[in-house]
Amino acid sequence: MENVSEDTKAFLTTAKVYSGELDKVQIIDYYNTWDDYEKDLQPGRYNGPVFAAEAIDRSFPSHKDQVLILDVAAGTGFVGEELVKRNFKEIHALDPSASMLMKAKKKNVYKKFLYTYHCVVCSGGFGSGHIPSGALKEFIRITKPGGVVVVVMREEFLNIPEYGDNLETLMKQFQNEGLWMCIERSVVQKYFCEKTGVIFRYRVLHRHL
Ligand SMILES: C[S@@+](CC[C@H](N)C(=O)[O-])C[C@H]1O[C@@H](n2cnc3c(N)ncnc32)[C@H](O)[C@@H]1O
Numbered sequence: 001m002e003n004v005s006e007d008t009k010a011f012l013t014t015a016k017v018y019s020g021e022l023d024k025v026q027i028i029d030y031y032n033t034w035d036d037y038e039k040d041l042q043p044g045r046y047n048g049p050v051f052a053a054e055a056i057d058r059s060f061p062s063h064k065d066q067v068l069i070l071d072v073a074a075g076t077g078f079v080g081e082e083l084v085k086r087n088f089k090e091i092h093a094l095d096p097s098a099s100m101l102m103k104a105k106k107k108n109v110y111k112k113f114l115y116t117y118h119c120v121v122c123s124g125g126f127g128s129g130h131i132p133s134g135a136l137k138e139f140i141r142i143t144k145p146g147g148v149v150v151v152v153m154r155e156e157f158l159n160i161p162e163y164g165d166n167l168e169t170l171m172k173q174f175q176n177e178g179l180w181m182c183i184e185r186s187v188v189q190k191y192f193c194e195k196t197g198v199i200f201r202y203r204v205l206h207r208h209l
Pocket of ligand 1: 027028031041048049072073074075076077078079094095096097100122123124125129130131132
């Protein structure tokens with residue numbers, strides 16, 4: 001029973017930040033003051049970071065220490081921790097919440113600098129009031145040709161009004177324009193609590209600077 005109510009509390013706390021009721025500044029404030037974030041989104045309940053790291057592992061089976069990775073919406077560094085467990089080392093973090101990034105910094109898993117990357121990963125960054133769809137083109141721009149973009153998100157968030165028709169329509173449009181090519185689209189169970197997630201893995205063909 002203890003677990004059920006903890007799950008419910010975590011689910012409702014998370015529902016608020018993705019509700020569409022908060023503007024961008026309020027969302028960042030929300031993350032800045034979300035002290036129990038790591039408890040609420042602990043592995044087992046929120047599995048986006050594991051799904052994201054496993055997807056990257058599938059794309060880069062060797063020379064992992066040389067793969068330059070940008071973690072977009074890195075938060076407190078859950079994805080970084082999962083990547084380090086899998087022997088990735090060159091990981092940079094990007095997030096608008098200073099307080100989330102401070103927690104990530106303490107983990108000593110990220111290095112900084114701005115680059116073009118072999119891999120850009122985003123776990124849990126897309127949803128109401130979060131990353132706009134236009135960022136996908138930026139992901140392509142900062143990924144080296146031949147590199148990989150991994151997006152892991154709640155499946156139902158593909159269809160929120162601010163993503164217009166559907167976030168996936170834009171992904172397909174970029175494929176039709178020859179910017180990238182889909183190498184994986186998997187639906188996974190228990191992405192967050194009982195919600196399904198979707199894992200996208202795209203190979204970048206042209207950076208379109
Ligand atoms: C649910 S957390 C996911 C954190 C981490 N990727 C993980 O999987 O644990 C969402 C993160 O998105 C960040 N975020 C919100 N709006 C954003 C935006 N417009 N651009 C980039 N990051 C954003 C928040 O600060 C927060 O750290």
